[in-house]
Amino acid sequence: MPVSVLRPVVDHAVVNVADRLDTARSLFSRLGFQLTERGHHSLGSSNHLAIFGENYLELLGYEQGKEKQRADLWQAPPGLTGLVWKTDSADIAFQHLERHDLDGEPPASFYRPVTLPDGSLSEAHFRTVRLRASRIPNGRSFFCQHLTPEAVWQPEWQVHPNGVQNISEFVIVAQDPALSAQVYSQLFGVEKVLACQDGAFALHAGAVTVRFACVDYVRHRFGSLPADYDGSARMAALGFKASDLTKVKAALLKGDIAFSDRDGAIVVNAGENVNLALRFA
Known part of the structure; x- marks a missing residue:
C-alpha cells in the first residue's frame, strides 16, 4: 500500500476573540471585510467568517454563558491561534499524523446551521483532526475536511469592500524560527520548508506562504507584535492579497482605522486590531 503524502494548502486562519465577538465583528467590518452572520457550532463555540477565493478567516469566540464549552480554546492568547490545513479525508490525515508521531486526538465531527445568501437554511459539516497539542505552542494546527463546502464558499460572501481576495501570508514569530518550522517539516517533508536569505523560513501552502521568522523580521514587515508577546513561538500576523490597494485605503479611512x-x-x-498585525499587498 503506497504511503500517502499530504499536500500543504491552508484552509483557514483562526483568530481567538473569546468573549469579544461583537467587538471583533465591528472591527473587521471597519477593516473592510464582509463577514457572515454569526454561526453557532454544535460544540458550543460561535464565529464570524470572511470568505475568500481559496481560504477564509475565522473570528472564533463564545457567547455569554458558554465559556465552559470548549474551554481549552479560550486558554490560548487572544489573537491568531489557529493554522488550519485542507484535507479531503480526515481519516487519511490522522493516519499520516500517526505515522509521523504527530497525532493528537482522532478525527472529530461537528456542524453549524447556516443561512445562505438566498435566505434558505443549510448546515455546514466538518471533520477535523488536530496535530499533537504539545507541538504547537500558543495555539492549534489541524486538518479540516469540509463535507459541505457549498455552505461555506458562497460567491456572494467572497466579495469584500477592501478588495481582499485571499489570505496570502501566515506568520509565526519565534526566537528560533528553524525549530518552530520543524514540526511542519516533519508533517509535509523537509523539502517543503525553505530557508530564505532574510533568515526566515517559508512553507508555500496554496495561496498562502506560512512564514517562520524572528522578532526583527516581523517588526520590519508588519510594524508590530502582539502586545503580550513573551518570546515563545507565537502565531502573530496575517498578510492579504488585495485586488487594489486603493480599495484597502478607502475601507480603512471609512472605518477610521489607522494604517x-x-x-x-x-x-x-x-x-x-485584536492583538494581530495585518498587511495588505
Missing part, C-alpha cells in the same frame, strides 16, 4: 504604508503594502498595527 501605514510599508514597502509597497498597507500595514495595520496589532494595537489597532
